[in-house]
Amino acid sequence: MTIQGEMIIGRRVVRGSAGTTRAFNPATRAEMEPAFGLATADDVASACALAEDAFDTYRNLPLEQRARFLETIADRIMDIGPALIERASAESGLPLARLEGERARTCNQLRLFAKVVRDGHFLDATLDSALPQRTPPRADLRMRKIPLGPVAVFGASNFPLAFSVAGGDTASALAAGCPVVVKAHSAHLGTSELVGKAVRQAAEDCGMPDGVFSLLIGEGRVAGQALVAHPAIQAVGFTGSRQGGLALVHTASARKQPIPVYAEMSSINPVFLLPGALAAGGAKLAQGFVDSLTLGVGQFCTNPGLVIGLAGPDLDAFRAAAAEAMGAKGAGTMLTAGIHKAYVDAVGRRTGIDGVALVAQGGSEGAGCAAQAALYACDAATYLASPALDEEIFGPASLLVACRDEAEMLAVAHHLEGQLTATVHATGADRELAAGLLPTLERKAGRVLFNGFPTGVEVSHAMVHGGPFPATSDSRTTSVGATAIDRFLRPVCYQDVPADLLPDALRDDNPLHLARLVDGELRVAK
Template structure:
């Protein structure tokens, strides 16, 4: 398939005088096969207006048609074959096995949301029948959720498929009934174009309104800023840096009609090595820790950037083996030159702290964007003395905190900012102390893991990929799993509405097979 580099606006391919090229991080050079169009203000307006025009025609389609549309997107993505994998690898520096797995996840979550659409539980149907004999008379009230309107989605640098053009934000917004205007990430524009072609084919095959999806690109900030400020857009899905997310939140809040920005931004994901677990299996924990830390060049939002444990000989042994294991870790290609630069800067700030000891570094880089692994150590007391220790360093870097006792460990945890995850490495003899930690963690993170590692996020019904600020902009939500659909819905109640004017799903007896609450009792 020949890439054109054009924008994709409501089914129309559109050129532009503003052009930029993709970048191959493994070579440290531009990819010169095609120049990609940068969207103008008018392009952004046209995409948003088309999404607004498509909103009612799309959101009022039968749920079965919406589900088939999501499945068609999954089919078309898979039909792209090896070309998609090759392009994504070239633009990201990630290996083929990783991209192939991400393609499977992308298709899988689209199909999962198709099942969720058919299930109907997300409609949150409620009926409270009238009681005219009550004083005062009780009205007839019926409730369902409705989609919020067109959604702007921002592609993520570290997941060119699963968190980008047809990723979780797009899938959940489309499942909710919301058209999507996608701001493609400049790190992988060719990958985005291929996925946009797949979505366009699905739109045609299922007869969906053309404005249900558009793709706009651009190297600068003006495209994304204009997208969030556009009055047609009613919500935003974002995965990226804290600075980027906060900038979009300010724009959304300053609008005449503010809108929510669901931003997943920053986390260091503490891992707590409980004493008995450390004593029983310290060697295996050290090796597994380094493996988790180094996975994907450390470019996961769930990377274990912080480890806490109580000081002692068991911890000494853990640190020694972790350092030795890390020393043999090869430098890995990072996603972009900018990410690599930020990684090196973050490590340098940690190393410059008077409280920090550099435990070990990985092998020297052999390429222009390769990141060298690093492990640092600091005491629990000193950790809280310098804010630099609280900042995410996106890459193969982690800080080990040596706590004097369990009280200090609890104190460190209680001072952390909001996080996506926390992990407990715990044995049965640790349970009493672990019970003390769990209430603290529940206030700090969105997912608590026992005897595993935070890297890896299953797309399921019970998954939470979110957490208190600044892990996300709204800790009540998740960007992974079927609950992600709720970000793009709002409840509407209908009072004493004539049956002929009610939505079909709120007619008497129309709730069969869908979880609903009728006169206070749950039924299906």
């Protein structure tokens, strides 16, 4: 499959006529072939109007057909073969093996949501029986969730497959019954075209309505803002910077009809090293920490950007071991020239903060957009007094904070902004301190983990990839895992609706075999 520089508007493959743009190879700093046509305002409007047209048909298809569509997308992505991995690697600087793993993850996400769709648990089917003899009588009340409507998806630079065109937001929105309009990330245009065409083919294979999926190639923020402002769009999924996410939040709330935006933005993912854990294996922890920090050139939302311990010889030993481990790490190519420049600038600013010392660096810069890992250190008083130290540095940089005592460690925990993750390294000897930290950390983060590192986000039922602001714009949700589907649903109550007009999920004979809440009691279908 050759990349043509095209986008997808419903069933049509279209070449945008509002100018051209090109992909960029961050390793060679060279622009890549071919040129991509940019979407006009009409193209954006067409994709949205088609999505609106497709909505009622799509959401009312049998759940089995919706599930097969998700699985077929996975099949068509695999059909692209090595060309997808090679293009994604050239566009992102990410290694082939990582991208093969990411492709598997992408397909697993689609298949997990197919299972979620078949289960029907997401419909939250709830029935309250009529009580005609009661004073006043109670009507027959039945509730289910329905999809919100067409969803705009903005892919992430750092997951060209798993959080892009057919990534988690798209999979969960399609699973919910929402048509999707994706704005391709400029960092991986060719990858986007390949995957977009795979989704288009899957829609055709499965007899989906025209408009269930579109992929727009657009100039920077203009096309994105137009997409979010379009009246047909009813929700937004976004993964990226705090600035980018907030811009979409503002556009969405300024609409005549405001809509929810699920923006996953900014997190520094604190790691607390408790004394027992440091004493038991500080050197091994240091190696694990540096491996996690530099994985994927530090370009993970869950990158450990803050490490907190109690000042003393064990923390000094950890620091020395981390410095040594970091020194052994070579420079890695970052995803884009913009991300590379932002990293170099942010590291430069950090070096200038009073009380913050540069402890270690990785291998020095190579060709292209190569980034050098960096570890800084300061005491807790400095950290607590320096708001700039709460800002995420996207890349392989972290800050080690030394606390005088346990009270100061708790103060650091209390001071944190909202996070995707918070990590505790503890042994049985640390139980009391860990128990003291936990209530604060669960208020600050979407995921609290022990004795591991936060990079690596499992796609499963219990995963939460979310958290209080600024980690996300909506702490009530997750963008990874089965419950990501809940973001695109809302409840509707059906009161005394005639039996032959009831949706299947709410019929007396329960043809979907759903577990349902009936008069307040959970009933599991046979």
